[in-house]
Every structure is written in C-alpha cells, then in structure tokens.
Amino acid sequence: MTSTTATPRTLTYTTHPSPLGELLLAADGGALVALSVPGQRGATGVGPDWQRDDAPDTVLGEARRQLDAYFAGTLKEFDLELAPVGTAFQHSVWAALDDIPYGATTTYGALAARLGMSRAGVRAVGGAVGRNPLLIVRACHRVIGADGSLTGYAGGLDRKRHLLALEGAPADPAATA
Secondary structure (H helix, E strand, O other), X not given: OEEOOOOOOOOEEEEEOOOOOOEEEEEEOOEEEEEEOOOOOOOOOOOOOOEEOOOOOOHXXXXXXXXXXXXXXXXXXXXXXXXXXXXXXXXXXXXXXXXXXXXXXXXXXHHHHHOOOOHHHHHHHHHHHHOOOEOOOOOHHHEEOOOOOOOOOOOOHHXXXXXXXXXXXXXXXXXXX
C-alpha cells in the first residue's frame, strides 16, 4: 500500500454496497482519501463540491473491486494508492496498521511499543487509530484492548466483530501479531 499526504482538492466519490452497509469512498485524483461506513463516528458526508464518479477504471472502481474480493474472502491485502489527510503522528500510526497481517490482531499497547512509544503513548495511539479515515483498507479493526476486548471502533463494535470473524482473527491478545 502506498501512502501520500496530499491536501484534498476536488474530491470524487462513490458508494458501494457491502455486508457492513453502504460504503462511502472518496478520492483525490488517483488516491483514496476516505472510506466510511453508515453512522461512523467522525466520518464526513459528501461535500457540496464533491463529484460522483462510478467509473470502473478509477481508483474508486479499483477500490470497489478489491472490497468485493476482501468480503468474498479472496483478498487479504489491499493494493491502492492512499492519501488520507492527517498529522505526521497519525500517518505513522496509520502506516503501522498496514503491518498487522490479515487474520491477526494486536493491542493498542503493542502498537505503541512498535512505534517506540512509552506506555503513556497508548492513549495517543488509540486516538490516532480512532481517526483512521480509511476503515477496512487500513485495518484498525485488528487493534483490540489488552484484555482481548473489542474496544474503540468508529464503525461500531458489531462491524468490528464482523470483520474479525471474516478474517478468522483471534480476539485473544496472546495470539496477536
């Protein structure tokens, strides 16, 4: 997965049916900037200057194809150009999400440690994970509480359970990545 930090200009968008509800995907040029689920905490809706783009030969069309394959269980790693907007710290946390393998989980504490942060940094990592604008594609659903609890998913815990079950991921921190 490639990530850039471009500032959005005129965004294009599409919607796509999924087992989690109607997904909203947004792109800036050839890069995906957002993917949200209905009712997602902190998600933005379609802006007044956004342009609908349902063409199959765009990054949005490719994202729809890859999402279909993911939900069918045949895609384990997304390969899309990404350009989410965020701080340098958020980008470092979001990039670390890409290192959590399909079918695995990790804890917020382990993610913080992987980023070289102290125990005090766990809350900041959790905040950045919670602001991930690319649900599903950047697998924040694979991050769980230290006690194995399914905490903190902007798309809702039922969706987090669904995604982890789809991947066959353990919710036991002893079996984490």
